[in-house]
Amino acid sequence: MSFPMALFVTVLLLIGSGFFVAAEFALVAAKRHRMEKAAAEGRRGAGAALAGMRELSLMLAGAQLGITVCTLGLGSVSKPAISHQLDPLLRGLGLPSALSYGVAFAVAMIVVVFLHMVVGEMAPKSWAIAHPERSAMLLSPLFRALVKAVRPLIRLLNSVSNGLVRLCRVTPRDELAPVHDREQLTHLVAESERLGLISAADSQLLTRSLTEPGTPVGALCVPAERITSVEGGAGIDELLR
Structure with missing residues (x-):
């Protein structure tokens, strides 16, 4: 050639x-x-x-x-x-x-x-x-x-x-997993805090949101009779009071 x-x-x-x-x-x-x-x-x-x-x-x-x-x-x-x-x-x-x-x-x-x-x-x-x-x-x-x-x-x-x-006792997969599970996300949040990418407060909030989904929604709701409300036309003094 x-x-x-x-x-x-x-x-x-x-x-x-x-x-x-x-x-x-x-x-x-x-x-x-x-x-x-x-x-x-x-x-x-x-x-x-x-x-x-x-x-x-x-x-x-x-x-x-x-x-x-x-x-x-x-x-x-x-x-x-x-x-x-x-x-x-x-x-x-x-x-x-x-x-x-x-x-x-x-x-x-x-x-x-x-x-x-x-x-x-x-x-x-x-x-x-x-x-x-x-x-x-x-x-x-x-x-x-x-x-x-x-x-x-x-x-x-x-x-x-x-x-x-x-x-090697590993199951082959034809495609990538589209989502992460809760444990992976919790670990990701912890690593992000360790590396200084997010604050400790944000890490706590995210971790609680990931680890608390087992709590029934009803336990988190506030009954209507316990809600403090004001009329729609209330002024500033009424709102502050």
Whole structure:
């Protein structure tokens, strides 16, 4: 393969890796209720994003498969192409053949790893996390189409991984839990107070509201005959009295 063609394939593989990374993080970071609202409003891509969130395990397996294929492509196409271009230049500078090949290989690996991490993973991840709902609606239609094309393979891989998870006595889940339970929220309040994010008074109030739902509402009501009231046209003196 010629060097210009290898560069072109490298760009495509980086774009592909970035696409799968962004789609993966978008589906994880997007809020379910916002997607449901967008789907109800008929916004483009919201239905596909919501469907992807409902089978999140399968979609994440598809993203990992896509990222792996792109990574292998960069290793088999981009790294040798860069190495073969550098090797003659280094020999021209007087390096022995054995040394020049090793240096060219190391430089090519550093360049490819850097491009893959920054362009193919970190930048798309940051973009998807910054705009999760918008990126989910934008990427999900194509992402779901690609996953659908290789669904049997992904289901097989996902079944094997779920089997390994069950061996660790953990039940696999296809989607994220949409809500937190009372214990998790109480712990979150305590941690927020410890870190100084909320005051002790606010922490007490929130904790009591989370731990007191067992009290019957009737016990908290004030009977009408015990309520002190004034006429609607009462003046300031009457109100103060």
